[in-house]
Amino acid sequence: MMFKLPEYIPPDFHTEHFAGSPDVHTEPAPKDGVVPENFYATSIFPEYFKIDGHWILIRESRMDCVVVIEDGLPHAVEFRNVKKGDAVVIGRSDNGETGVYVHQNAFNRNFQDNTDNFAFRMNNSRETAFSSDYDRLYDLLRYEKDHGYVVWVLGPAAAFDYDSRNAMSSLIKSGYVDALFAGNALATHDLEASFFHTALGQDIYSKCSCKNGHYHHIETINRARSSGSLKNLVRDYNIRDGIVQACLKKDVPMVLAGSIRDDGPLPGVYSDVYQAQDAMRAYTRRATTVICLATQLHTIATGNMTPSYQLVGGVVRPVYFYTVDISEFVVNKLKDRGSLSSESFITNIQDFVVNLERHLLGNG
Template sequence: MFKLPRYREPNFNTPFFMAAPDVITAEVKQTGVAPSGYHSTSMYPEYFKIDGEWRLIENTRMDCVPVIKKDGQIEAKEFRRLKIGDRVILGRTEDGREGIYLYTEGFSAGDTKGDIFAFRSGRSRETSFSNDYLRLAQLLQHDREHGHIVWVLGPAAVFDDESRKVMEFMVENRYCHAVFGGNAVATHDIEGALFHTALGQDLTTTENKPNGHYHHLDAINLIRRLGSVEEAVKQGYITNGLVHSCVKNKVPMVLAGSIRDDGPLPQVESNAVEVQDTMRVHTNKATTIVCLATQLHTIATGNLTPSYVVCNGEIRPVFIYAVDVSEFVLNKITDRGTLEVTTIVSNIQDFLFKLRKIMERDEYGYTRSNKEKSAPL
């Protein structure tokens, strides 16, 4: 049975912490500009001593500025959101000497097996990932009811008919609470629903269809004519796939635009600042994030996501799984500071097939009946 790691706070009753000074602050004098000597946040739990009390910043993320609000709570703000009069915490040390303490061992204190968030070096195509699949399946089953699961998808996740069905399964069975991606993942999933192709190739046989290179453009054009993907589902144009399941189950899709987008779909947000804010709504409460075959979206999501989240007053880790056929991509992700990531080298279709197969087993290892498969686990 899956159990969350227990978080152990630092012992702030020791003489060192008790004698540490309160943080030094300075007010913002110019909108969007932090005062000199500002402190920059990380993904790890950070405590700040304010009025003699060590306080945890709850919704943090990398490369933000900690601001003390009027109620004494601490908010991580991007530079662009700083306002004149904001009280910014100053200090470049993180060992308590300036009232700032960065804590990396909260989920491993007293555990001789080592830090749960340590870099997982040496993971390659030769690595056995069986335990990672099992752990992820158990984690998804746990967080379906007790967390917020975000899938970050590249278009490869919908380039195959069966992998599209796996993503339908994840949404229909509440193993997905939000989807991040770009124009392509939604466009090609809609193309699959309309033409049974992706970039003109049949989803089952990979046969190139006559004029198939028009299919994704025709899909975009249809949605733009109707005004939204929701309207396309309502009118019966889209009857299967990831987008259909998300619309039917009211699972939000956050689609970030890029400079090379075709169309794009009406739902795609091309303003990077706006889409970052929308993504942050979900990363602020995410407990598990699964990233498939998309380097840039994965890195962006990782940088927006802390290593922990506070749920019902309890501190728990945020788990990130990144899957790609390229070891370079996965190494790049870990090198960008997403320290809590578990990487799996795999073709995305193979990964999804295996994960669903594991999730459909009961506690004795037997596959569930077809009737049970269609119901929530």
């Protein structure tokens, strides 16, 4: 079955309720990084702002931002990026009465109308059957390859297994990855696998620990720092496999955000969290599908800056957001943080990646 995006049904702004709404009210920011009292904060949903008598959908939105009106258009701006004098929207109402309207349930999804009010297993768990979820994801990714922008968020577990590492590399080379977010660990252990066939000193196929294997990731980092960049490292050592090599070969941007526990780190890893956030934001602005594998904090960070919709070619479409982890707690954590549109697979992420690659590329 060919994938088809759900229809977006915009609000009817000709009704009396909306026609009588005032324009949004703004107040100037008193100083850089500080906004007026009673500021309005954005959600993940499509939001309209009445400006000069016209309802305008905010583009490139993200949760927990303020809205700045500039040149007659609304812009979602992080608090830290607000400049003194910016026209910041104020008011906490979002039903249209103050010139702000949040449009929830905007997509015409075909829900089942014949289900009982009470039913078992309505939420995902370890016991959930994911067969139909996989089939929908296969169709979605085939569509997105030509029409969308897919961001992957990877934990190091993606590189710990021989088959999943190869599968992820194949997906990158085949055009199913448009940008990749990770930490220092994912790139380090992927490159360690290229040099030593290990991750944290353990063979990525047999799982046997190697003598002095605990040196391998540090040796990898040292070589990378000596080369000066990951691109130079791949060239200097003629690396021909792995996730990092595939991204560099396909010009897939990687945002590697550092943490307090990192060794090294590798060259190119962001040590400033706000620089990392800005770098990630450049790609979540374009994302139409996001897939997060076994990395709780990076998943939450990405989810909190990804809206539930995207405007592509003048058409409003949903942004699909998937979390994949063996832990029910991890996949549910993002919903607790406000990203209600996320869908989850509770499974071993290595098996998940191999499944995708085999079905999408016919290698099964």
